[in-house]
Amino acid sequence: MKYLLKIQEKIVPELISIVENRYTILRNIYYYQPIGRRALAEKTNISERLVRKELDFLYGRGLVKVYRSGTILTELGSKFLPELDKYMKELKGIRTLEEQLRECLGIEEVHIVSGGLEPSIIIQEIGRYAARLLRRLLKDGDILAVTGGTTLAQVASAMSENEKPMDIIVVPGRGGLGEEVEIQANTIAATLAKKLGGRYHLLHIPDSLQEENVDIIMAEPSIQRVLKFLEKANILIHGVGSAEIMAARRDMSREEIEELKERGAVAEALGYYFDESGEIVYVTTSVGLHLEDLKDIEKVIVVAGEPAKARAILSVVSPLYHNILVTDEATAREILALKGVR
Template sequence: MDDFIEILKKITPEVVEILERRYDVLKNVKYHQPIGRRMLSEKLKLSERIVRNEVDILRSLGLLKITDNGTILTNEGEELLEKLSNMVYDIKGLESLRQTVKDILGARDVFIVPGDADTNPYVLKELGNVASKVILPLLQNVRIIAVTGGQTVKEVVDNFPVCSFKDILVVPARGGIGQEVEKQANTLAANLAKKLGGRYKLLHLPDTMDEEIYNLIAKKEEVQDVLNDINNADMLIFGIGNAIEMAKRRKFSQEMINKLCQVGAIGEIFGYYFDREGNIVYSTTTVGIKLEKIKNIKYMIGVAGGAHKAEAVLSLNGIKHSSIFVIDEGIARRIVDIKR
């Protein structure tokens, strides 16, 4: 199969290009159906003429159907897309890339999703889908799951199948951040618990606060109860942030953002900011999981999409060896480029 793919790339590279384009069309339809051609054109960043032509071809093959509300996948289209996903994975050489990135990171394991979330929004949904499949077989050995907030972790929860793990407790790994309630750790913990048929506890506190106030609140019995569960989690599902993006989300002052730039902050997890060498260059008084506690966690699942987060992933020296990363092709290829 590998030899055939290499021959195909050399003899008919245009065939590979067409295959990858039609894969992108089918994937976008899958995650946004029913979708109009103009919206599909915007998501693919292709002209409406090209999109119309591709949709017409895929419809004639019985893979797409045009309805009054927009384009949808047919059952045959769903089945073919599953097979096509495996083919695209092979064509792009992602198994070899996966092993290279795993070696570079020294990670417990790495899973790669085709595409780049920076240019293909549906890739985030694919990350959620793959991450949920990675996590599911591990749950037999898990009592407590902690989850952070953010869009990528939300995709993991949204893609999780309904199942029965009544004994599992899900807790937020940290307090709330930002205004989007649907992406906050509390919301995601509750939603994941419902998918699992398990239990959940919430942490009704902001992510960061004055240290003196934190010390007072942390002594409360109900807060101590949740913090104890967080720090005894068997699994942590976390997103990986670009340092400056996260500082802006936390509404840091411009002066503070400039300081983070000056000290070389690249990546962020749990309120800790790392430079290229993996040194902690700044940390907030964050409510929730502490970096020194994660060494006891059985399964660390880091999920990230978008090539611009490659350096953030590389900066996590303290946790890379114990983590399972689910990342996209954009991050993976950028990591290899940086380490060349």
Template sequence: MRRVLDIQKQLVPDLLEIMRKRYTILHHVMLSGNVGRRTLAGTLGMTERVLRGEIDFLKTQGLLEVDALGMRVSEAGRQLVESFRPLLQDAFGLTELEERIRNHYGLKQVIIVPGDSDASAHVKMELGRAGAAALRKAMKEANAVVAVAGGSTMAEVASHLTSAVPMKGVWFVPARGGLGESVELQANTIASTMAKKTGGQYRLLHVPDHLSEEAYQSLMLETGIVEIIQAIRAARIVVHGIGDAMVMAKRRKVDEATRQSLVSEGALAEAFGYYFDRQGRVVHKMPTIGLRIEDIEQMETVIGVAGGKSKGEAIDAVLRYGHEDVLVTDEAAALQIAEHMVREKQPETKNKSS
């Protein structure tokens, strides 16, 4: 099959682009459930005229169902999307890229979805679906405690979990306090959503995201707080997003002095309340209640889910920290990560030749 794809790329390269375009249309409609043509055209960045022609073709093939309420993927279309996904990964070199990144950073698994989640809500949805699949795989054993970070990507992961196989023995807990962010993006909200979606259970941590040292010491004397902290730190799995350091500092309303300190320390990435520099070193920690870096290092499975071209450098920084097990990302971020991998090797090549 690989040989056929290579020949096809050389003889009819346009055919691969057509396949990818039609797959993208089907896949987006499948994720949306039911969508109108105008909405779909806007989301995919296509003109309605071009999209109309593709929809007519897919409808004729029995892959799409269209009525006054919108479009839906038929059962045949759903099966085609599921079976075509691995072929698409291979055709566009994503399988090879997954393996390169996995080997370079010593990860157990890398999952790359096509596209750029910075530019497409459809890709962000697919990132969430892939993240949910990776989390379900890690939760196979009962009685696991899963620590969940906050953020829009984690909310997307939560939305794609299902109760097809109920996980009554699984507990979901927030990785850290989060009062202060938008409610729907707080770790508490996402942990409870994941529990309800999977048939699991959850506990919440009602404390602010940022604390003074005095407030931190005071809260750690509360029996209820200590109990939930112990449960969080006993987690075997953590699933988290990865953010650009300065974007996250601004979103969390970090004071100007701390922002300047982050800049001077070379902070590039943020994950679970810690800031990392280009070499993957922790350069700053926000004073929050929740998981500590030493807890992360003892985890059975650490799953990072993040995508978008703008996140490539930040993801690279967190991967260099060296305690991720699974990375779920998109094509745009993966290509940026690959560029960092190449630049890292260049000085070594020069040294060997000198």
């Protein structure tokens, strides 16, 4: 594949530009459909005249349909997009970037989605890719643990529905924060289980608890039942948050947040706060998975993106606890830059 791409670059360099334009157009249609030509031109930074020309081509190949309300992807177009993702990774050198980041972090796998989309859409693109990856990994008999957050909600949203039910169980990895119900771990667990045709169990407790209440809550039979499933989880997918933002979501006081900053906290995952060197500087009192539990889980997947989170991702992801990272191109390059890799 690499050899063919090098030949293409030398003999027909304009082909690469054409493919990149069509890929950008298809991805934007996927997220904004139905979308008009003018809006599509604005989103892609491609002239309206060229957008019209490329839409004619894509329509002729049966990949899109054009209506008065705008352009949408056909079923063929939706199925073709993941195949085009693979081709574009080779074309743009993303495979090489994945290998560089994998070696830098010391983990088993890194999956990077191509850039060229608006920041809000990049998170959806990470979710789309992570959903496909998760589907490939899951098999009957698995117990999947999930955490909450915006990126995880996108994974659940992007997961396609199974025609045949799977014999899997999905459970939240921790309690829920006091936030929108759509991004709570319970909601994400239920959504994934329903789409995959599996079963789910919910953890009806807040993420942060007073220490004296933990033993009382853990003694509850309904909580014990969920925790037993959680102990047997063989796949975990979780996100990474900015320390200050996550502290605010946990309703920490201004004084507590300032103390976290003084300790050098830059990231949060699973209720643990990390400094830039990856050292734990604070732990919330909670019921659910703890960091040491990750060592006993077969596959631990981190999904996180946005260049502003590069430092946070770098401080959290460790070969001691993690196997796979799914992120975006700009964030991957920022992580490598922070590590001095060019």
